[in-house]
Amino acid sequence: MAALTGAGMSAESGVPTFRDAQTGLWAQFRAEELATEAAFRADPQRVWRWYQYRRELIAAVEPNAGHRALAWFGKRHSGRLTLVTQNVDGLHQRAGSGDAIALHGSILQDRWLDQPRACCDVRNIEPGAPPRCPVCGNLRRPDVVWFGEALPTRALAAADEAARSCDLMLVIGTSGMVYPAAGLAHVARRQGALVVVINPAETELDEMAHLCVRERAAQCLPWLLGASH
Numbered sequence: 001m002a003a004l005t006g007a008g009m010s011a012e013s014g015v016p017t018f019r020d021a022q023t024g025l026w027a028q029f030r031a032e033e034l035a036t037e038a039a040f041r042a043d044p045q046r047v048w049r050w051y052q053y054r055r056e057l058i059a060a061v062e063p064n065a066g067h068r069a070l071a072w073f074g075k076r077h078s079g080r081l082t083l084v085t086q087n088v089d090g091l092h093q094r095a096g097s098g099d100a101i102a103l104h105g106s107i108l109q110d111r112w113l114d115q116p117r118a119c120c121d122v123r124n125i126e127p128g129a130p131p132r133c134p135v136c137g138n139l140r141r142p143d144v145v146w147f148g149e150a151l152p153t154r155a156l157a158a159a160d161e162a163a164r165s166c167d168l169m170l171v172i173g174t175s176g177m178v179y180p181a182a183g184l185a186h187v188a189r190r191q192g193a194l195v196v197v198i199n200p201a202e203t204e205l206d207e208m209a210h211l212c213v214r215e216r217a218a219q220c221l222p223w224l225l226g227a228s229h
């Protein structure tokens with residue numbers, strides 16, 4: 001079995017979905033305007049502060065019953081579930097799905113913006129918003145996949161393999177708008193897997209799914225997976 005999850009998985013933990021309207025200071029921006037390399041290069045401080053805001057929000061929440069049900073199933077039926085997530089919040093991992101395939105990276109880690117040189121040493125970073133290399137000024141950036149960037153090759157290959165070999169794919173809490181992640185559902189369907197969408201709202205993948213469960217993930221997954229949580 002494969003599970004492809006999106007921001008809706010974390011909605012009941014209190015993490016706004018990617019296309020939820022931004023709030024507070026960030027209400028004037030759309031996420032798509034901030035989550036790009038160009039936006040970061042144009043105003044590193046603004047984009048960095050937006051990620052710091054999201055990191056603080058994530059640090060204050062807990063995985064929900066949906067995250068825990070998937071982690072329980074993965075442990076109870078070892079090797080039977082491949083969890084692929086578009087989420088960068090680390091909540092699947094905190095719930096116990098340590099082997100979750102993180103297609104869009106992790107908001108909890110940083111990496112160098114430009115190719116690191118010998119002087120770019122993570123032990124010698126100059127604090128700031130964003131932090132930088134004190135020698136060459138190379139900036140640190142969140143280790144997430146920004147719009148227009150390629151997904152991590154190994155993660156995408158592992159996710160594609162799971163889609164090609166599964167007999168059932170649960171597509172949970174995602175609008176199915178963003179490729180190549182959403183394309184994994186089509187890969188599964190084409191090779192004969194049963195595709196089930198779990199989402200309280202309509203999604204771009206409803207048409208191609210065998211079944212749409214109009215339920216919230218935290219409500220539906222514990223009973224669907226037989227998870228005691």
Ligand code: APR
Binds near residue numbers: 007008018176198215
């Ligand atoms: N349970 C299940 N689904 C839910 C819940 C819930 N409790 N609450 C909301 N949803 C659904 C919404 O109906 C919506 O379809 O979650 C989905 C969230 O959609 P998006 O905000 O588009 O998030 P996602 O599909 O994960 O976005 C994909 O696009 O912007 C990029 O990198 C970003 O990973 C993100 C990717």
